[in-house]
Amino acid sequence: MSPLSSALSGRSRSWPRIAVLPFTGLSIVPSAEVLPLTAGNLKLSRPGAEPGLRAWDAADELLLAEAGNRLADSPRVLVVDDQFGALTLGLAQAHGPVTSVADSAVLPDALDYNARHNPGIARPALLHSWLNPPEGPFDLVVLRIPRHGAYLGWLLRWVNSVLADNGCLLAGGMIKHLPDRSVDVFAEAVVTETVLPARKKARVVVCRKGQAQLQGWAESWKGYPQEGLPAPVEALPAVFARDKLDIGTRELLPLVGPAVAGLKPGARVLDLACGNGVLGLTALACGSDITVDFSDVSSQAIASVQHNLGTCGYRAGQCQHSDGIREGAAQYDLILLNPPFHEGGVVGDHIALRLFRDAAKHLVPGGRMLMVGNRHLGYHKSLKRFFGKVEQRAASPRFVVFEAAP
Known part of the structure; x- marks a missing residue:
């Protein structure tokens, strides 16, 4: 029986949980900043994150250990969705230059930061996202x-x-x-060769090429109709709340129209952490004489916004794949924000705080930000660190909408 069939024969539809075995591929991490590898230590950090958050985990360690056994027979190596550079720099250290593609705009900044602390390791000259994916074949x-x-x-x-x-x-x-359904997802798309024993609560699956392709796959795009927009709002799979309107965004949407109506002709609006772009699209539907920019850390979000602008027949200003607002970006009369409150498995307000800081620096005199957040995160306090005026505009049992101005 194949490893995949063995997994499917159990009651669980996720990979079977094998007891953690002694990990021999890599040394135990002695500190929060040094990842020991056979080819040498890597110094890694998570720029902009809360202190104490490590830039890699046991899955990175296990992937690096298993990949190290295969590099000699693999001239072209591709890393997909590295988090903070552990995989890209670790493989480059052992193999030489590798290609890296990631959905998140966090990776380029993290790689720049960590490459400076690891001289001699070749950082990819071009980092790819789903806006400019690399071409194969890769070994x-x-x-x-x-x-x-x-x-x-x-x-x-x-x-x-x-x-x-x-x-x-x-x-x-x-x-x-x-x-959920990891086993089924792998079985439908690729050929599973083996499932490695779990180590340090991490899992690696070894696969070969399958027949399934993206073309014609019904799950690529999902969306929903939104009142006031001429076409459904759709998104690719990496985008938050692509199947239905997020309940936090629902609290903020009624305030978008009145806010846009109060803007002068030629005003500039930013949908920050835009996701599928429903807030910015609504702003465009409410005001034809404004410019709306979109920004998100996810390249699939930006691709989804570009898709939705086309189906709605709207023209945007700029669509920025960026972790926050880029230095030197425009100044805005209105910023719309529903900030993420988790990054991977880490929940907190560290992402929102960065976005608040960026927003405060990019508002014109008299400009304002409308944002919605989970009530339990206490954004009314943290907003006052960056804005001189903070006013509650709407609330529900779970969410609060604030207007903030410098």
Whole structure:
């Protein structure tokens, strides 16, 4: 019986949980900043994150250890969705230059930061996202398994298009973060060769190229109709709340029209952390004489916004794949924000605080920000660190909408 069939024969539809074995591929991490590898230590940090958050986990360690056994037979290596550079720099240290593609705009900044602390390791000259994906074929693909099954299915089908016929896919993640139906998602898309024993609560799956492709896959785009917009709002799998309107955004939407109505002709609006762009699209529907920019850390979000602008027949200002607002960006009369409150498995307000800081620096005199957040996160206090005026505009049992101005 194959490893995949063995997994499917159990009652659980996730990978079987094997007892953690002694980890021999890499040394135990002695500190929060140094990752020991066979080729030498890596100094890694998470720029902009809360102190104490490590820049890698056991899944990165296990992927690096398994990939190290295959590098000699793999001239072209691709890393998919590295988090903070551990995989890209670790493999580059052992192999030489590798190609890296990631949905998140966090990776380029993290790689720049960590490459400076690891001189002699070749950082990729060009970092790819889903706005400019790399071309294959690749002999070895090292992939971080995402938390959501639809995005995993999308990634595996895309990998099939760039993996060499005799190439190998190593897909790894922390067991507690593996998406539901992981076994089924892999079985539908690729050929599972083996499932490595769990180590330090991490899992790696060794796969070969499958037949499934993205073209014609019904799960690529999902969306919903939104009142006031001429076409459904759709999004790719990595985008938050792509199937239905987020309940926090629902609290903020009624305030968008009145806010846009109060703007002068030629005003500039930013949909920050835009997701599928429903807030900015609504602003465009309410005011034809304004310019709306969109910004999100996810390249699939930006691709989704561009898609929705086309189907709605709207023209935007700029669509920025960025972790926050870029230095030198425009100044805005109105910023709309529904900030993320988790990054991977870490929940907190550190992302929102960065976005608040950026927003406060990019408002024109007299400009304002409308934002919605979970009530329990206490944004009314943290907003006052960056804005001189903070006023509650709406509330529900779970969410609060604030207007903030310098």
